[in-house]
Amino acid sequence: VPPPPTEAFWHWQRQFSQHTQPFILLAEAQPAWLSVALLPFVLLFVGWAIVVAAGGVILWQRKQRQNADQRAWYYQHARLNTLGEITAGIVHEINQPLTAVQTWIQGAQRQVRQDNPAAVAQALGSALVQTQRISALLTRFREHVTQEAVTLEAVDLAECWRHVGNLLEHERTASPVRLTHDFAADARTLCADRLWLEQVLHNLLSNAIQAQQERAAGWVHIRSHREGERIHIAITDGGPGFTPEALHNAFMPFYSGREGGTGLGMTLTESLVTRMNGTLALDNAPEGGARIRLQFAHHGGQVNG
Structure with missing residues (x-):
């Protein structure tokens, strides 16, 4: 006779066929789950959770300390590099x-x-x-380093160019290099800091002169025109022009395309132009030679650079 159906949690049976007395062996269980003591399991789970959380906190703190050490190392080296750039920049600017x-x-x-x-x-x-x-220059350099407010005013481009040409008269006559200009009537006055603009033109003209030292007769031409509220300036020369490497790395600190250069002239020039709300771009003129293009605002005020 088969056993009656059961609702036990688990059930096992096996039938034994005997000649004398066949029988069926049954086994089943219906645990009383509500009577099981859950507290030990809960405490075990909480204990493991505390261990895992404590381990995570320790690892996180260790990572934070490592990151803090790395940031301190980076800031220290960045300050040293910045100090080196500032020192080299001062030397570069006052050397001439x-x-x-x-x-x-x-x-x-x-x-x-x-x-x-x-x-x-x-x-x-x-x-x-x-x-x-x-x-x-030292006063302006301090203002540049400390990021003080810069007062931009109307500056005569032609007068600045003439002054820079006089400052580099010895270098021009030694090469020799001829200066020419073409300033549009409505593009002679721009918004800038006069001394910074002179320093920008000084660096660019000095580079153009040095690039033509091996030539019998060099030249540098500057022209300006106005488009809307922007003054566009283009400086071209009769030198060999920029190499692809120089165009790619010209504004990198301490990169120099010539032997003995500090590699800071173009970096400082770009920085000064940017502080005056201007732009600076380098390429080669279609007819050959280097070409530097600058843009400045036609009207100005005070900016925090």
Whole structure:
């Protein structure tokens, strides 16, 4: 006779066929789950959760310390690199005025021996102008480093270019390099800091002169025109132009395309142009030679650069 149906949690049976007395072996269970003590399991789970959480916190704190150490290392090296760039930048910017001062003083000494007081006075006056330029450069450089507010005003582009040409007269005549210009009537005045604009033009003209030292007769041409509220300036020269590597790395600190260069001229130039709300782009002119294109606002005010 088969066993009656059951609702047990688990059920097992086996039938044994015997000649004398067949029988069926049954086994089943219906646990009383509500009577099972759950507290030990709950405590075990909570204990493991605490261990896992504590381990996670320890690992997270260790990672945070490592990140903090890495940030401290990075900031320290960044400060050292920045200090190096600032120092090299100061050296780069005042080197040419100092060289000019030395040249004018040597010229004054020669004129003293030749008993030419008028030429002596002129040479000393030019040297004084260069020392004043060094002082102004250091002041502007401090403003640039500390990111102080910059007052932009109307600046005569032609006058700045003429002044820069006079400052580099010795370098121009030694090469020699001829300067030409074509300033549109409505594109002679732009919004800039006068000394910073002179420094930008000084760096660009100095680079153009140095690029043509091996040529018998070099030239640098600057032209400007106005488009809307922007003044566009293009400076071209008769040099070999920019190499692909120079175009790619020109604004990288300490990159120089010539031997003995500091590699900071173009970096500082771009930074000054940006502080004056301008743009700077490099390429090669279709007829050959380097071309530098600048843009500045036609009207100005005060900006925080």
